[in-house]
Amino acid sequence: MIIWPLMYTEVLTKNQQDLLPLISKFSHDFYLVGGTALALQLGHRRSIDFDLFSDREFANDSLLKNVRRFYPVDKVYVKSRGQMTIDVHGVRMTWYQFPFIVPHQINWEEIITVPDVPTIAAMKIYALGQRAKWKDYVDLYFIFKQYSLAAVMKIAGKLFGIEINERMVREQLNYFADVDYSQIVEYLPGMSVSDETVKACLKQIAVS
Template sequence: MLQRKTVAESTLDLLNELMQLPELSSFFLVGGTNLSLKLGHRVSVDLDLFTETPFDSDVLLGALEKRFADLIIVRHTPGAILGYIRRVKVDFILYEYLLLEPIEVIDDIRLASLPDVVAMKINAISRRGVQKDFWDIAELLDHFSLEQMLLFFKQKHTATDVGHILRSLIYFADADGSEPPLSLKKHNWNSVKEKIKRAVRDYIKAQTQG
């Protein structure tokens, strides 16, 4: 069952509409809204829809314009459409990385698996994380060990060296100034950082002792 309290009803209505569009039949939900709907840890407002299947972005754009009169396009390239529908940020992106597990369908919504979203979140933080990414990682540490999470990343991105990932996970300077998400589990930014730092310390200790 999805944790619907984490997403505005109007955004859920939009998500359901998007899931019914034939042109989006191969797209699935990823990102923070995927995690919030599954884990219920924070409010999420964006819709990130990915597909493994190459698509004609002009055809998709035409279908979206026909269906949603208030569509605002921010970026339109052969593999991506970024914009807003009903003031909700919505991204449609070709994602050509291996899926670790099959797409899940819950309440008629197609969702990437938790291992897949874990790998995406770690990748996002390695590039330049914002607070919501770290909050998601902290929540995911209640469901997976850091070792498991790094394995998901390595499997998806065929990476072997995770040293830069470990450094990124405890580098909070850029994220300190970004907007915090609304927690539904009474967490705060300091507790999130401490939880991640502890997980990294424990992981490094286990690796050096092994």
């Protein structure tokens, strides 16, 4: 386990910071992933939610009971086997049973563990095959400033095996027609980048 206290906590909203003691209650069975886990390490954009993954089954009713011990649940968006998404304290939180074993050895201030940046990158490119959200492309733009596509694909191959295909990944990095732009990307000061720059960079990576 790697103790990694120096995270960019300014990416979190005040409400998210309020929820950190609640997040820590789930640290034995879940780990933090997605854009929030990445933004905490790169400091490039604001976080908008908490995504908690596990490779084991869990009981939604038990999770809700634990949450309600600390905060009222404002809304339940999804409650199905292996997934629950709720709104609590103005923050969307998701618990998800992920069918792959993902290393998450970075211990963030004894709150919860997170995967490292290249592992999150591998999860991002895997997700491109299921969704196309602009914030994921922005995240990949910043990731590829530090890691090559080859390095990320190597990790993706170990994690997802035949479920990941490099040719398809390159096509997705070069195609933006069906991208969902509904979630506005709020950059931290000094990190703003134009959509055109992001697209040009990813296109270059896709064909290189």
